[in-house]
Amino acid sequence: MSETTTPAPSTKTSKLREKGRLMSASEIERTLVRLAHEIVERNNGAANVGLVGIKRRGVPLAERLGKLITNIEKQPVDVGTLDISFYRDDLTTRDVRPVVEKGELGFDVTGRDIILMDDVLYTGRTIRAALDALFDHGRPKSVQLLVLIDRGHRELPIEAKFIGRIVPTSRREIIEVKLREIDNDEQVLLMELAD
Ligand SMILES: O=P(O)(O)OC[C@H]1O[C@H](OP(=O)(O)OP(=O)(O)O)[C@H](O)[C@@H]1O
Numbered sequence: 001m002s003e004t005t006t007p008a009p010s011t012k013t014s015k016l017r018e019k020g021r022l023m024s025a026s027e028i029e030r031t032l033v034r035l036a037h038e039i040v041e042r043n044n045g046a047a048n049v050g051l052v053g054i055k056r057r058g059v060p061l062a063e064r065l066g067k068l069i070t071n072i073e074k075q076p077v078d079v080g081t082l083d084i085s086f087y088r089d090d091l092t093t094r095d096v097r098p099v100v101e102k103g104e105l106g107f108d109v110t111g112r113d114i115i116l117m118d119d120v121l122y123t124g125r126t127i128r129a130a131l132d133a134l135f136d137h138g139r140p141k142s143v144q145l146l147v148l149i150d151r152g153h154r155e156l157p158i159e160a161k162f163i164g165r166i167v168p169t170s171r172r173e174i175i176e177v178k179l180r181e182i183d184n185d186e187q188v189l190l191m192e193l194a195d
């Protein structure tokens with residue numbers, strides 16, 4: 001993947017201040033229950049569905065949705081992982097390239113209805129890289145995108161089919177999704193770059 005863009009201000013190099021909480025733990029849970037039902041409804045069940053989470057926070061989302069769908073449909077659902085990391089050329093973050101890390105996805109995606117999932121959808125570049133990576137593993141029948149938060153500012157023609165919450169944002173704002181499996185915390189915060 002050789003592609004450049006001007007990213008959101010990096011949470012790793014910039015001072016951020018909290019503007020408010022967008023979702024609590026119980027709101028995240030209820031949203032995932034709703035999304036599980038939507039996936040089943042729009043795919044006429046889950047027999048051909050496979051879930052693929054993008055590291056890092058797409059992975060616990062995929063695992064949780066896998067359990068929820070299994071409970072609804074009373075049959076197991078395949079859950080896999082794609083590892084997309086960002087290569088930042090310098091710490092001023094003017095130049096960012098999504099990099100696909102080599103590794104097993106976990107199941108054969110060929111002919112399957114794949115629900116690709118991540119925590120935040122912003123420019124769409126992570127998803128674009130994930131789609132390339134997914135097709136390196138096989139040829140799905142369909143790929144449907146699920147995100148917990150859609151914050152707008154797309155730079156590519158990529159849209160989610162399943163959305164937890166649409167949050168209009170400015171480019172100075174950042175969505176921080178915290179999940180207990182990774183962050184030992186569970187909430188969604190709206191942050192802003194401090195002056
Ligand atoms: O639509 P995009 O502009 O590609 O942005 C969305 C991506 O940004 C975040 O990852 P981040 O780089 O913050 O890494 P992290 O998940 O490891 O914190 C988020 O988890 C998405 O994967």
Ligand SMILES: O=c1cc[nH]c(=O)[nH]1
Pocket residue numbers: 008120122151173174175176177
């Ligand atoms: O606000 C943003 C933008 C990209 N990725 C995030 O996690 N939050």
